[in-house]
Amino acid sequence: MPGPIQSLERAAAILRLLAGGERRLGLSDVASSLGLAKGTTHGILRTLQQEGFVEQDPVSGKYQLGAELLRLGNSYLDVHELRARALVWTDDLARSSGEAAYLGVLHQQGVLIVHHVFRPDDSRQVLEVGAMQPLHCTALGKVLSAFDPVAHSEAAEAEWTALTARTLTDPALFEEELALVRARGWGADLEETWDGVASVAAPVYDRRRMPVGAVGVTGAVERVCDAEGVRSRLVAAVRDCARAVSRDLGAGRF
Amino acid sequence: MPGPIQSLERAAAILRLLAGGERRLGLSDVASSLGLAKGTTHGILRTLQQEGFVEQDPVSGKYQLGAELLRLGNSYLDVHELRARALVWTDDLARSSGEAAYLGVLHQQGVLIVHHVFRPDDSRQVLEVGAMQPLHCTALGKVLSAFDPVAHSEAAEAEWTALTARTLTDPALFEEELALVRARGWGADLEETWDGVASVAAPVYDRRRMPVGAVGVTGAVERVCDAEGVRSRLVAAVRDCARAVSRDLGAGRF
DNA sequence: ACGCCCGGTCGACATTGTCGACCCACATCA
DNA sequence: TGATGTGGGTCGACAATGTCGACCGGGCGT
Numbered sequence: 001m002p003g004p005i006q007s008l009e010r011a012a013a014i015l016r017l018l019a020g021g022e023r024r025l026g027l028s029d030v031a032s033s034l035g036l037a038k039g040t041t042h043g044i045l046r047t048l049q050q051e052g053f054v055e056q057d058p059v060s061g062k063y064q065l066g067a068e069l070l071r072l073g074n075s076y077l078d079v080h081e082l083r084a085r086a087l088v089w090t091d092d093l094a095r096s097s098g099e100a101a102y103l104g105v106l107h108q109q110g111v112l113i114v115h116h117v118f119r120p121d122d123s124r125q126v127l128e129v130g131a132m133q134p135l136h137c138t139a140l141g142k143v144l145s146a147f148d149p150v151a152h153s154e155a156a157e158a159e160w161t162a163l164t165a166r167t168l169t170d171p172a173l174f175e176e177e178l179a180l181v182r183a184r185g186w187g188a189d190l191e192e193t194w195d196g197v198a199s200v201a202a203p204v205y206d207r208r209r210m211p212v213g214a215v216g217v218t219g220a221v222e223r224v225c226d227a228e229g230v231r232s233r234l235v236a237a238v239r240d241c242a243r244a245v246s247r248d249l250g251a252g253r254f
Numbered sequence: 255m256p257g258p259i260q261s262l263e264r265a266a267a268i269l270r271l272l273a274g275g276e277r278r279l280g281l282s283d284v285a286s287s288l289g290l291a292k293g294t295t296h297g298i299l300r301t302l303q304q305e306g307f308v309e310q311d312p313v314s315g316k317y318q319l320g321a322e323l324l325r326l327g328n329s330y331l332d333v334h335e336l337r338a339r340a341l342v343w344t345d346d347l348a349r350s351s352g353e354a355a356y357l358g359v360l361h362q363q364g365v366l367i368v369h370h371v372f373r374p375d376d377s378r379q380v381l382e383v384g385a386m387q388p389l390h391c392t393a394l395g396k397v398l399s400a401f402d403p404v405a406h407s408e409a410a411e412a413e414w415t416a417l418t419a420r421t422l423t424d425p426a427l428f429e430e431e432l433a434l435v436r437a438r439g440w441g442a443d444l445e446e447t448w449d450g451v452a453s454v455a456a457p458v459y460d461r462r463r464m465p466v467g468a469v470g471v472t473g474a475v476e477r478v479c480d481a482e483g484v485r486s487r488l489v490a491a492v493r494d495c496a497r498a499v500s501r502d503l504g505a506g507r508f
Numbered sequence: 509a510c511g512c513c514c515g516g517t518c519g520a521c522a523t524t525g526t527c528g529a530c531c532c533a534c535a536t537c538a
Numbered sequence: 539t540g541a542t543g544t545g546g547g548t549c550g551a552c553a554a555t556g557t558c559g560a561c562c563g564g565g566c567g568t
């Protein structure tokens with residue numbers, strides 16, 4: 001059976017469509033967006049609803065994602081070995097650096113945040129676990145692009161939107177930057193994603209010395225950088241954390 | 255087309271199976287667990303993998319849940335209106351009560367946690383968003399069972415496992431408890447789920463005055479209770495929060 | 509009151525997923 | 539080192555299955 005299962009592909013496309021559109025979508029919207037017959041779309045939606053993957057607003061009849069996805073996404077985190085190993089180390093990283101710590105893995109054409117430790121102060125922060133970040137302008141993304149060949153080719157195909165004035169959008173400059181990241185072993189993002197925000201990240205390796213993710217910190221550029229660039233204390237803390245997680249994964253000492 | 259789509263049901267069953275088993279499962283395990291032919295199972299798994307819903311360990315060939323589920327689960331939270339409205343109020347609730355605040359909705363035979371605010375101290379806490387809690391022994395679950403008829407019937411069919419010595423397992427006693435919850439408008443769990451831990455919760459209503467969820471706080475029984483039972487200050491805070499969220503949802507004043 | 513739009517249903521058709529036997533790689537064990 | 543069992547993956551025939559487009563019925567705005 002060489003071909004993938006059509007109905008499943010379509011169901012996945014529906015879920016992605018519902019995830020993309022901010023608000024609820026009607027049956028006809030979904031059907032026309034995907035070029036499917038209404039009857040077909042309805043059958044898939046009905047099954048997805050029965051399984052808890054989508055919910056239907058009883059008054060408007062429109063569809064949205066369902067709670068089962070949240071439950072399964074949580075189960076994904078439970079099984080995730082990299083995340084499990086990184087929990088305690090990223091906690092320490094956030095504490096010692098005084099900034100928010102992130103753990104990301106490559107997913108499709110971006111970085112999926114699988115763990116996020118709040119900056120250790122009492123400010124109100126929103127959890128970004130499950131969110132995606134672009135490859136070309138974040139520290140996590142640059143590190144993955146530099147060390148993981150798959151991420152590198154994904155980055156080449158991704159959209160190069162300029163999020164701030166400092167975002168690199170020229171592939172040649174990006175390659176230069178990646179060479180720098182590879183040479184010194186860590187990556188940075190200096191106001192290339194959000195104005196006033198900088199981040200630093202380093203790669204995490206598994207027992208076969210393959211890059212499997214990246215850890216980093218993000219914070220106000222005034223705190224993260226000094227006159228020389230990224231504060232070396234932060235760089236050291238991030239790299240220490242990455243090495244510790246790698247060692248936990250069995251990569252051995254460097 | 256009266257029947258639901260078979261391949262989708264099977265795919266959902268596979269995902270749930272992978273979510274349940276703690277570790278990765280092999281193709282044959284999955285096939286035999288669900289009573290499917292290996293070829294069929296492989297086709298579904300391959301499609302799910304291609305769509306990012308499952309991942310395969312390249313060395314062992316075993317399967318586990320995929321990252322796309324985390325992304326979609328996160329998108330579910332983005333769309334969730336109840337959660338969006340409750341964000342700021344639960345934050346205040348945690349701050350004023352000094353305990354961890356939770357927002358839960360009915361999902362299948364349990365309470366799905368859709369929002370969780372850490373207890374406002376510097377202790378290490380794990381986020382429980384996406385986790386499930388039982389209906390019969392938690393404050394959130396009792397409140398939903400008392401006010402939502404669907405939750406009530408689900409509770410009747412759920413397993414009545416005794417998690418501590420104080421867990422209610424007699425349906426008659428549970429009904430009495432629910433009557434009390436309905437009468438006073440809030441529910442409690444005094445060491446019925448974890449020893450030493452108590453919780454208080456109150457229902458949240460939507461614009462049609464239908465119960466759509468519950469908010470509550472959970473903490474050490476010594477802090478939550480005094481000689482009289484649950485501290486009235488906490489009960490007031492929780493009920494205020496529930497009313498505020500309900501008002502935000504359009505339920506109007508009580 | 510009319511007509512449009514939308515969610516939902518129905519039945520015929522053939523596409524599509526399913527089944528079970530088969531294959532190959534790897535590891536185990538004698 | 540060869541026999542052997544396990545486990546992931548493939549193949550091709552069959553018919554069960556999902557798909558399509560036409561068709562309802564209600565709600566809403568005109």
